[in-house]
Amino acid sequence: MDLDPVFLARLQFAFTVMFHYLFPPLTIGLGAVMVITESAYMLTKNPLYETSAKFWTKIFAVTFAMGVASGIVMEFQFGTNWATYSRFVGDVFGSALAAEGVFAFFLESGFLAVLVFGWDRVSPRVHFFSTIMVFLGSVFSAVWIVVANSWQQTPAGFHLVQTADGLTRAEITDFWAMVFNPSSMLRLSHVLVGSFILGAFFVMSVTAFYILRGKHLEFAKRSFTFALVFAVIVSIGQLLVGHEHAQQVAETQPAKLAAYEGLYQTPEGGAPLTLFGVPNDKEQRLDYAIAIPGLLSFLVHGDFNTPVPGLDQTKPEDRPPVALPFYSYHIMVGLGMFFIGITLLALMLLPRGRLFEQRWLLWIFVFAVIGPYLANHLGWVAAEVGRQPWSVYGLLRTADSVSKSVTAPEILTSLIMFGFIYSLLFAVWVFVLNDKIQKGPDEPGAPPPDTTTLDGLMEAATGLESGRASMTSAKDPGESLV
Amino acid sequence: MLWFFLIGVLLTGYAILDGFDLGVGTLHLFGRTDTERRINMNSIGPVWDGNEVWLVTGGGALFAAFPDAYATAFSGFYLAFMLLLAALIFRAVAMEFRSKRPQRWWRSMWDMAFFLSSSVSSLLFGVAVGNMIQGIPIGPDKEYVGTFIELLNPYALVVGVFNLSMFAMHGSIYLYLKTEGEYQQRVRRWVYKAYAAFVIMYGVTTVYTLLAVPNATRNFEDLPWVWVIVALNVLAIANIPRALYHDLPLRAFISSACTIAALVFLFGVALFPNLIVSSLGNEFNLTAYNAASSQRTLAIMRNIAFIGLPFVLTYTIAIYWIFRGKTRLTATSY
Numbered sequence: 177m178d179l180d181p182v183f184l185a186r187l188q189f190a191f192t193v194m195f196h197y198l199f200p201p202l203t204i205g206l207g208a209v210m211v212i213t214e215s216a217y218m219l220t221k222n223p224l225y226e227t228s229a230k231f232w233t234k235i236f237a238v239t240f241a242m243g244v245a246s247g248i249v250m251e252f253q254f255g256t257n258w259a260t261y262s263r264f265v266g267d268v269f270g271s272a273l274a275a276e277g278v279f280a281f282f283l284e285s286g287f288l289a290v291l292v293f294g295w296d297r298v299s300p301r302v303h304f305f306s307t308i309m310v311f312l313g314s315v316f317s318a319v320w321i322v323v324a325n326s327w328q329q330t331p332a333g334f335h336l337v338q339t340a341d342g343l344t345r346a347e348i349t350d351f352w353a354m355v356f357n358p359s360s361m362l363r364l365s366h367v368l369v370g371s372f373i374l375g376a377f378f379v380m381s382v383t384a385f386y387i388l389r390g391k392h393l394e395f396a397k398r399s400f401t402f403a404l405v406f407a408v409i410v411s412i413g414q415l416l417v418g419h420e421h422a423q424q425v426a427e428t429q430p431a432k433l434a435a436y437e438g439l440y441q442t443p444e445g446g447a448p449l450t451l452f453g454v455p456n457d458k459e460q461r462l463d464y465a466i467a468i469p470g471l472l473s474f475l476v477h478g479d480f481n482t483p484v485p486g487l488d489q490t491k492p493e494d495r496p497p498v499a500l501p502f503y504s505y506h507i508m509v510g511l512g513m514f515f516i517g518i519t520l521l522a523l524m525l526l527p528r529g530r531l532f533e534q535r536w537l538l539w540i541f542v543f544a545v546i547g548p549y550l551a552n553h554l555g556w557v558a559a560e561v562g563r564q565p566w567s568v569y570g571l572l573r574t575a576d577s578v579s580k581s582v583t584a585p586e587i588l589t590s591l592i593m594f595g596f597i598y599s600l601l602f603a604v605w606v607f608v609l610n611d612k613i614q615k616g617p618d619e620p621g622a623p624p625p626d627t628t629t630l631d632g633l634m635e636a637a638t639g640l641e642s643g644r645a646s647m648t649s650a651k652d653p654g655e656s657l658v
Numbered sequence: 659m660l661w662f663f664l665i666g667v668l669l670t671g672y673a674i675l676d677g678f679d680l681g682v683g684t685l686h687l688f689g690r691t692d693t694e695r696r697i698n699m700n701s702i703g704p705v706w707d708g709n710e711v712w713l714v715t716g717g718g719a720l721f722a723a724f725p726d727a728y729a730t731a732f733s734g735f736y737l738a739f740m741l742l743l744a745a746l747i748f749r750a751v752a753m754e755f756r757s758k759r760p761q762r763w764w765r766s767m768w769d770m771a772f773f774l775s776s777s778v779s780s781l782l783f784g785v786a787v788g789n790m791i792q793g794i795p796i797g798p799d800k801e802y803v804g805t806f807i808e809l810l811n812p813y814a815l816v817v818g819v820f821n822l823s824m825f826a827m828h829g830s831i832y833l834y835l836k837t838e839g840e841y842q843q844r845v846r847r848w849v850y851k852a853y854a855a856f857v858i859m860y861g862v863t864t865v866y867t868l869l870a871v872p873n874a875t876r877n878f879e880d881l882p883w884v885w886v887i888v889a890l891n892v893l894a895i896a897n898i899p900r901a902l903y904h905d906l907p908l909r910a911f912i913s914s915a916c917t918i919a920a921l922v923f924l925f926g927v928a929l930f931p932n933l934i935v936s937s938l939g940n941e942f943n944l945t946a947y948n949a950a951s952s953q954r955t956l957a958i959m960r961n962i963a964f965i966g967l968p969f970v971l972t973y974t975i976a977i978y979w980i981f982r983g984k985t986r987l988t989a990t991s992y
Binding site: 245247248249251254256257259262276277279285288290293297337579580586593601 | 704705707708710711713714715717718719721722724726730732733734736739740743744746747748750754758800801803951952954955958962963966967969970973974977980981
C-alpha cells in the first residue's frame with residue numbers, strides 16, 4: 177500500500193487540532209463563568225458565590241492543563257509537518273503566533289497559578305484581578321489564532337517576494353491590514369460566541385445533574401438560571417454573527433459557500449436554501465433535496481432573485497470537496513437552531529420555578545452540552561475543508577505545503593503515537609472531570625474536605641511539624657493544617 | 659541580529675525556568691515517602707506551565723523571525739520533536755493526575771512517568787544543542803537529509819547527558835530552597851551529588867567540544883571579551899558550593915541560573931551568525947541573515963516584544979513572589 181504523506185499530514189493535523197479544540201472553547205466559556213461568579217461574590221460577599229467560583233476554577237484548571245499540553249503540539253506542528261508552508265507564510269503568520277505567546281499565554285498561565293493555588297495567599301481583590309487576567313488571556317489567545325487562520329482564508333496586507341534561493345514567500349506589507357483582514361473579526365466573534373455557548377451549556381449540564389440528584393440545590397439552581405439567561409443571549413447573538421459571517425464567505429470565498437450549500441450548478445435566477453440533501457459528486461447534483469426557493473439569494477444579497485455562483489464557476493482543480501463541508505455546515509446550523517429553541521423553552525418555564533420540576537427537560541440539558549461541542553467542531557471542519565484545495569486561499573496549495581524531509585512512515589508513526597497518547601489523555605480528563613463533578617462544590621462555611629485516609633492525617637501532622645520549624649509559620653499557622 | 663539575541667533571551671529564560679522544574683522531575687524518585695514526592699510536584703505546581711510557555715513563545719518567535727530555521731529544524735528533527743512532545747504531554751498529565759487516587763500502583767506509575775518524561779526532555783534538549791553545535795546534514799534546498807539515528811551520535815549524547823546533569827543540579831537547588839526539616843537535609847546531599855556530576859560532565863563536554871568541533875571557538879578569537887563571560891561562568895559554578903556551605907540557597911540558585919545563562923550565551927556566540935550549521939558545507943548553513951524574515955516583520959516583532967516583555971517579566975516576578983517560601987501541602991495541592 178502506498179502511503180500519501182499529504183493525506184497523513186492532513187489527518188494528523190485534523191486529529192491533533194480537533195483534540196486540542198476540546199479544551200480552549202471550554203476554558204474561554206468557563207473563564208466568562210468564573211468572572212461573572214466572582215464579581216457576584218465581590219458585590220454581595222455571599223459565600224455561596226465564593227464556593228462556586230472555586231468549583232468552576234478547579235474544572236477550568238484541569239481543562240487548561242490539557243489545553244497547554246495539546247497546544248504545544250499545535251505550535252510545533254507547522255514546522256514538523258508543514259515546513260514548506262512555514263517557509264512560505266512565516267513572515268506573516270509567524271508574527272501572529274508569536275504575539276499569541278507574548279500577549280496571551282504568559283498572561284494566562286501566570287495568573288492561573290494565583291487562581292488555583294492562591295486562594296489563601298492573596299486578597300480577594302488580587303484574586304479577582306487574576307481571574308479577569310486569565311479570562312482576558314484566553315480571549316487574546318483566540319484573537320491571535322483566529323487572526324492567523326483568517327489570514328489563510330482571506331489573505332491581506334502582504335506581497336509575494338522571490339527569495340535568494342528561488343522560492344516565493346509572502347512578506348508583510350501592512351500589519352494591521354493583516355490583523356483586520358476581511359474575515360478575522362467576524363470569525364473571531366463567531367468563535368468567541370461559540371465558546372460562550374459551550375460554557376453556558378456546560379454549566380447547565382453539570383447543575384441540571386445536581387438538581388436531578390437533589391444535591392447542592394441552592395448552588396445548582398442559581399447557576400443554572402444565570403447560565404440559562406446567558407445562553408439565550410449568546411445563542412440568539414450567534415444567529416446574527418453567523419449570518420454576517422456567511423455573507424462575508426459568499427463575498428470572499430464563493431466556492432466555499434457553494435460547497436456549504438451543495439450548490440453544484442449556478443441556478444438561473446435566485447438560489448434556493450437547502451434544508452436537507454445528499455451531495456452526489458458523480459452527477460454534480462444534490463439528491464433528495466428539500467429547499468426553499470430563492471432564500472439563499474435573499475440571505476446573501478437581500479434579494480430573492482440575485483444569482484449566487486455555484487461550484488461550476490470555479491475551475492475543477494480549485495473546487496473544494498462538497499460532502500464534508502455540506503454536512504458539517506448544515507448540522508452546525510441545525511444545532512444552533514436547537515440551542516435557541518431549547519433555551520427559550522426553558523426560559524418560558526423558569527418563572528415560579530416550574531422549570532426545575534421538568535425532569536425530562538433537565539435530562540436533556542445534562543446531555544445537551546454535546547451539542548455545542550459538536551457545533552464548534554463542525555464549524556471548524558466546514559471552514560477548513562471548505563478552504564481546500566488551498567492552505568492559503570488562492571496562493572498556496574495544501575499539497576505543496578508539506579515538509580519535504582518527512583516521510584509517510586514517519587508521519588504514520590507519530591500519528592499512531594498521538595492516537596495512543598490522546599486516547600489516554602482523554603480518558604484521564606473525563607475521569608478527573610467526573611471526579612470533580614461528583615464531588616461538587618464545597619458547602620459554604622464548612623471547612624474544605626481533605627482526604628480522610630491515614631495518609632492524609634500523616635501529611636497534616638508532618639505539615640504541622642515542619643510548619644513550626646519554618647519562619648513563615650507565624651504568619652499562617654493554620655495553613656498547614658488544612 | 660537583534661532577533662538572534664532575543665531568541666537567545668527566550669531560550670535562556672526557558673532553560674533557567676523549565677530547567678529547574680525538569681530537574682525536580684529527574685530527582686523525583688529519590689523522594690521516599692508519598693509526602694516527599696507530593697512536595698516535589700507541588701514545589702513546581704504553580705509555575706511549571708508558565709515555564710513551558712517560554713518554550714512555546716520561543717517556538718513562535720523562531721517561526722516569525724527565522725521561518726526557514728524553524729521549518730528546517732522542526733521537520734529535520736521530526737521524530738526527536740515528536741518524542742519531546744510526547745514527553746512534555748506525559749509530564750503535564752503525570753503531575754495533574756498522580757495524587758488523584760490513593761492506590762500505590764497508581765501513584766508509582768505516575769511517579770515513574772514524571773521521572774522518565776522529565777529526564778527524556780532534558781536529554782533531548784541537550785541532544786538538540788549538541789547537534790546544532792556540531793552541524794547536521796542540510797542540503798542546498800535547506801532541507802535535512804539525515805535520519806533520526808544520526809541525531810543520536812556520541813557528541814550529541816554527551817551534551818544531552820551534560821544538560822541532564824545541569825538541570826538536575828539546578829532542580830536540586832530549587833528543591834533545597836522549597837523544602838524544610840529532615841527532608842531538606844537529604845535534598846542537600848543530592849545537591850552535592852548533582853553538582854559533582856555536573857562539574858564532571860562540564861569538563862568532559864568542554865574537552866570533547868574542543869577536540870571534535872574546533873569550529874565552535876572560531877568567534878572567540880575575534881571577540882576577546884567573551885573570555886570574561888567564561889571566567890564569570892567559572893566563578894558562578896564555584897560559588898554554588900560556597901553558597902551552600904554558608905547555607906544561602908537563594909545565592910546558590912542564582913549562581914546556577916547564571917551558569918545556565920552564561921552557557922546559553924556561549925552557545926549563541928559559538929553559533930553566531932549561524933542558526934543551523936550544515937555538515938555538508940558552509941554554503942548550506944542557515945544563518946541569521948539568509949533564514950530571516952523581512953525587515954518589516956522583524957520591526958513588528960520588535961514592537962511586540964518591547965510592549966509585551968515588560969509585562970511578562972513583571973508578572974512572572976510577581977507570581978514567584980506570591981509563591982515564595984516553603985512548599986506545604988494544602989487542600990488545593992496536587
